[in-house]
Amino acid sequence: MDRETEDVLDAVGPRLRALRRDRRITLADLATRTGVSESTLSRLESGQRRATLELLLPLARTYDIPLDDLVGAPRTGDPRIHLKPIHRSGMIFVPLSRRPGGIQAFKMIIPAQKKPAEPTPQTHDGFEWLYVLNGRLRLLLGDRDLILPAGEAAEFDTSQPHWLGSADTKTVELLILFGPHGTRAHVHPETR
Numbered sequence: 001m002d003r004e005t006e007d008v009l010d011a012v013g014p015r016l017r018a019l020r021r022d023r024r025i026t027l028a029d030l031a032t033r034t035g036v037s038e039s040t041l042s043r044l045e046s047g048q049r050r051a052t053l054e055l056l057l058p059l060a061r062t063y064d065i066p067l068d069d070l071v072g073a074p075r076t077g078d079p080r081i082h083l084k085p086i087h088r089s090g091m092i093f094v095p096l097s098r099r100p101g102g103i104q105a106f107k108m109i110i111p112a113q114k115k116p117a118e119p120t121p122q123t124h125d126g127f128e129w130l131y132v133l134n135g136r137l138r139l140l141l142g143d144r145d146l147i148l149p150a151g152e153a154a155e156f157d158t159s160q161p162h163w164l165g166s167a168d169t170k171t172v173e174l175l176i177l178f179g180p181h182g183t184r185a186h187v188h189p190e191t192r
Contacts, residue, residue, distance in 0.1 A: 012044075015070070016051075105178075107175055109171065117166070126178055130174050132152050133174055136167035137165075140161070141161075142162075
């Protein structure tokens with residue numbers, strides 16, 4: 001085995017531990033989600049066990065990241081970026097970052113609709129910053145109902161009930177930075 005391959009394999013355990021900790025998942029939780037025992041996961045993270053496809057595939061699915069990113073495989077061949085849109089709840093999310101854990105960047109597209117969508121506010125851990133590129137965004141945030149035209153931004157703790165939709169049934173495009181709870185994507189300068 002060449003030195004580059006050895007280096008990649010040696011870095012898998014620490015990368016897996018950092019990813020799990022960044023996402024605030026316990027070994028017990030991860031074992032339940034993946035079907036891999038806690039002791040095996042612990043040995044994998046500490047480098048006492050070599051990564052195998054059988055162990056890495058359930059981890060990649062659980063973390064929702066490509067296997068190459070999970071192991072830190074070196075990029076090869078084609079330098080073009082092939083973005084794979086994610087379709088969820090009638091919206092399209094195009095991942096713009098591939099770094100596991102930490103702040104994630106997405107382009108979000110809310111397609112045009114024949115009638116206004118029924119708001120269904122959600123909550124989850126994290127912090128979100130968004131910027132409207134095109135269209136008019138309707139943002140429900142707690143008891144506030146806001147309309148953001150192109151060029152406006154918003155930031156909020158996603159533990160507050162929130163919902164994003166088109167303000168006028170036309171297409172809306174926005175950039176979103178999403179970070180784990182406690183990680184803010186946008187810092188205000190101190191004003192006095």
